[in-house]
Amino acid sequence: MGRHKMTKGICNICGIKTNLSYEHVPPKAAFNKNTKYVSIKFEDYIQSRNLMKEIPKGKTKQGGIGYNSFCEKCNNFFGANYVNAYVKWVNAGVQLLADSEFASCYFEIKNIEPLSILKQIISMFLAINDNSFSNDFKELSEFVINKESKILPEKFQIYTYLTRAERLRYMKYSAIGDLNTRQTVLCSEMAYPPFGYVLTIDSKINKKYLRNITEFKNYDFNENKDFIMSLAQLPTYTIYSLDYRSKDKLNNDIEKANNLMDNIDKFRKENS
Numbered sequence: 001m002g003r004h005k006m007t008k009g010i011c012n013i014c015g016i017k018t019n020l021s022y023e024h025v026p027p028k029a030a031f032n033k034n035t036k037y038v039s040i041k042f043e044d045y046i047q048s049r050n051l052m053k054e055i056p057k058g059k060t061k062q063g064g065i066g067y068n069s070f071c072e073k074c075n076n077f078f079g080a081n082y083v084n085a086y087v088k089w090v091n092a093g094v095q096l097l098a099d100s101e102f103a104s105c106y107f108e109i110k111n112i113e114p115l116s117i118l119k120q121i122i123s124m125f126l127a128i129n130d131n132s133f134s135n136d137f138k139e140l141s142e143f144v145i146n147k148e149s150k151i152l153p154e155k156f157q158i159y160t161y162l163t164r165a166e167r168l169r170y171m172k173y174s175a176i177g178d179l180n181t182r183q184t185v186l187c188s189e190m191a192y193p194p195f196g197y198v199l200t201i202d203s204k205i206n207k208k209y210l211r212n213i214t215e216f217k218n219y220d221f222n223e224n225k226d227f228i229m230s231l232a233q234l235p236t237y238t239i240y241s242l243d244y245r246s247k248d249k250l251n252n253d254i255e256k257a258n259n260l261m262d263n264i265d266k267f268r269k270e271n272s
C-alpha cells in the first residue's frame, strides 16, 4: 500500500542500524489490517480531567497499528515462523469473547503451537518498547530470533486474559505501584481484542485472574498441543498497565478525585 514508511534506526531484535520496516502489532492477519485508530499523546491523555467523557483529541490513523522497530529481515522472520500459529490462537480467542465486562470462560483449545505463540507475543513487546528495553533485556530478543530456543530466564513471566479492549493498551515497560500489596510491579502490557498480555520482569504479581502462560516456552518448535484453560475477560478502559476497573468503578474514582481536587482549590482560594 505504501502507507507505512521505512525509518532509519536500530532494530530492536538484531541491533543493526538500518532501515526499519513497519511491523503490525498485533500482526495484520490478527484483525489488525484496516484498524482505524486515534493516536493520542501520552501527555494529553494524563491531563484529561475525565477520561471517560473528555477523550483527548488525537490524530486518526489508518491501516493497522504498528511500530517501526524491526529491520525487514527480523520482521520477515517473525512473519514466516510465528504469525500463523499466533493467528490460530487469536481466532480461537475471538470465539470466546463475551459481551460483558467481567466474565470467565473455561475451554479446550486444540492443536496450538505454544512456543511460537509465546515468541510472537514477546516479539510484540519488543516492538512496542524502546531500544533501551531490548538492550537491557537481550535475553528476550535472543529467545525470539532463535526459533528453537526454549531459554527464557525465570525473571520474565507472561500473563494473558481475554478482553474486548474497550481502550487499546500499548503500555511500555514501567513501574506500577499496587496500592493493595504496597509492592511495585515492573511490567509492560498490551491489550487488543481478543487478548491482553502482561510481561513482568523480576516482579511478583498478585492478580489471580491473570493466566500465566510462561510455560509455553517448554514446548518444542512446531510441537502442537491441546490445552484446557480457564481465562478471565477483563475490561481496559484506561491505557495503564494492570488497570481492570469496571466503567462504574472508574467513573466513581474519577468523580472522587475531581471532588478532592476541587476542594483543595477551594481551600487554597479561601486561604490566600
Ligand SMILES: [Zn+2]
Binding pocket: 011, 012, 013, 014, 015, 016, 070, 071, 072, 073, 074, 075
Ligand atoms: Zn533486525
